[in-house]
Amino acid sequence: MAEPQASAIRTRGLNLWYGDFxxxxxxxxxVAPKQVTSLIGPSGCGKSTLLRSINRINERIxxxxxxxxxxxxxxxxxxxxxxKAQLRKRVGMVFQRPNPLPLSIRDNVxxxxxIDHGGRPDKDEGEALLEESLRRVLLWDRVKDRxxxxxxxxxxxxxxxxxxxxxxxxxxQVLLMDEPCSALDPAATSAVEELIWELREQYxxxxxxxxxxxARRASDDCVFMxxxxxxxxxxxxxxxxxxxxxxxxxxxEGRYG
Amino acid sequence: xxxxxxxxxxxQRTERLFRILFLLMSGVLxxxxxxxxxxxFYKGAxxxxxxxxTTWPEDGMTAGGILPALFxxxxxxxxxxxxxxxxxxxxxxxxxxxxxxxxMTRVINLAIINLAGxxxxxxxxxxxxxxxxxxxxxxxxxxxxxxxAVMTLPVVIVSTREALQAVPQAFREASxxxxxxxxxxxxxxxxxxxxxxxxxxxxxxxxxxxxxxxPVMFTGAAFFLPYLPTSVFDQTMAMSLHxxxxxxxxxxxxxxxxxxxxxxxxxxxxxxxxxxxxxxxRLRRRKKW
Ligand SMILES: Nc1ncnc2c1ncn2[C@@H]1O[C@H](COP(=O)(O)OP(=O)(O)OP(=O)(O)O)[C@@H](O)[C@H]1O
Ligand SMILES: [Mg+2]
Numbered sequence: 167m168a169e170p171q172a173s174a175i176r177t178r179g180l181n182l183w184y185g186d187f188x189x190x191x192x193x194x195x196x197v198a199p200k201q202v203t204s205l206i207g208p209s210g211c212g213k214s215t216l217l218r219s220i221n222r223i224n225e226r227i228x229x230x231x232x233x234x235x236x237x238x239x240x241x242x243x244x245x246x247x248x249x250k251a252q253l254r255k256r257v258g259m260v261f262q263r264p265n266p267l268p269l270s271i272r273d274n275v276x277x278x279x280x281i282d283h284g285g286r287p288d289k290d291e292g293e294a295l296l297e298e299s300l301r302r303v304l305l306w307d308r309v310k311d312r313x314x315x316x317x318x319x320x321x322x323x324x325x326x327x328x329x330x331x332x333x334x335x336x337x338x339q340v341l342l343m344d345e346p347c348s349a350l351d352p353a354a355t356s357a358v359e360e361l362i363w364e365l366r367e368q369y370x371x372x373x374x375x376x377x378x379x380x381a382r383r384a385s386d387d388c389v390f391m392x393x394x395x396x397x398x399x400x401x402x403x404x405x406x407x408x409x410x411x412x413x414x415x416x417x418x419e420g421r422y423g
Numbered sequence: 424x425x426x427x428x429x430x431x432x433x434x435q436r437t438e439r440l441f442r443i444l445f446l447l448m449s450g451v452l453x454x455x456x457x458x459x460x461x462x463x464f465y466k467g468a469x470x471x472x473x474x475x476x477t478t479w480p481e482d483g484m485t486a487g488g489i490l491p492a493l494f495x496x497x498x499x500x501x502x503x504x505x506x507x508x509x510x511x512x513x514x515x516x517x518x519x520x521x522x523x524x525x526x527m528t529r530v531i532n533l534a535i536i537n538l539a540g541x542x543x544x545x546x547x548x549x550x551x552x553x554x555x556x557x558x559x560x561x562x563x564x565x566x567x568x569x570x571x572a573v574m575t576l577p578v579v580i581v582s583t584r585e586a587l588q589a590v591p592q593a594f595r596e597a598s599x600x601x602x603x604x605x606x607x608x609x610x611x612x613x614x615x616x617x618x619x620x621x622x623x624x625x626x627x628x629x630x631x632x633x634x635x636x637x638p639v640m641f642t643g644a645a646f647f648l649p650y651l652p653t654s655v656f657d658q659t660m661a662m663s664l665h666x667x668x669x670x671x672x673x674x675x676x677x678x679x680x681x682x683x684x685x686x687x688x689x690x691x692x693x694x695x696x697x698x699x700x701x702x703x704x705r706l707r708r709r710k711k712w
Contacts, residue, residue: 251603254600261593277601277611281607332601
């Protein structure tokens, strides 16, 4: 049952193991709705692991074992009655390397929606969704004349935007983004960053990033992780100006990786 | 400071030596292939004609064509494929997409490897015991094809699994993260992107099946039959066995006849292999990842 909704994502006492290796320790995460929350920390501290446990895609790895509580939009998503497919439709994910499928631009955007609608989805509805989704990610004008072309021929920036657009037709409410700009050049990075900032009006966004400047520019709240533990969380401005913990200060000032 | 030293010269000599050695070895590989093909063409080409493929053997199999053997081989291979492809592909999908790495999976993998190593004469005996006698199919196309299917199953499984595993994990994750189930992902992402690879494996299986002699001889192929099979419970003639018969069992066969049969057999295999190479290159060109 849904509880009154304070946080869009909330984890309590989340522990995660890959086999014998513990990757997350008692993580208590809170992500406010319709804001961008950035997740920072040195390489290997468990950012991707945390992100991937929220839409439960981590469970596809045989050795993964999880303990604790994860609530998304007030629902306990580790409960047995939760349908993972439904969860993943509400919680979209963007990956580090843009991963369009080897299909046309149109087929990529409508991929999830068509399968969701079974045999014969309505064509006009599809075209309308296609335009709406591509407009939403500021790609429509650039690709509207070549919707039938292969998505793999687009620039990396366009591919990444397409990967975001692809999520929209199945109507997510939360977007998980795992270093979505790390494969992009600076110009493309700021374009995608602007898009993320724009999307927060409609979606709750959890953004993993290595880029301190990006976290500062493009997030409302910020969470700092170190070695599988959540060290500090707070409004981005405060966390960067007056970090409460020594480790946070050290990391922000670039004293580790 | 960068002059060549005695040691460098020695290294260079060794380098050249090995290069030539390896070149020779790869030559050794190619020579017999061309020798066999050339020899077959030289000896067998005079026997080839449209009539050779479409008429019956005559004069106690010392003249005439190979129609019933050709027809029978198509039957045998066709039925074997009908059995081995669905089972093999399904098993490969399970192993590649569903199976966890546990003892069950390891036992299955071990079984596949061992099945691939069983000599064909053993498969033939198994076929007799299981399909001809136990299931009472008699010596028939069905028994022979099932034997062939069991024999080639590991080939299908291994090649299909490789084709599936060549599909990037990122594609699967893209699909999963859109809320598609495992099966939807297999159906709409994995299979479309591995289809030509799977087909290649199947064609290679066919070309192996076409030439098998002992298993079909024990289980369903006859030396000579005056009629064409009409159902899978009939016996049939087969190309491979026919070649064996006209070469060793029938007196007074003109020399070109067995070579003609062999040539047709090898042409079937060659055509299939070229088809599989064609598929593979088409797959490579289509693949942009
Ligand atoms: N499939 C896996 N099996 C075993 N260990 C893993 C697996 N995936 C990640 N790990 C380990 O878990 C820890 C956390 O990894 P994770 O990928 O979450 O880190 P990260 O913070 O995202 O790092 P990066 O910034 O490099 O992406 C690492 O020590 C990593 O080696
Ligand atoms: Mg990561």
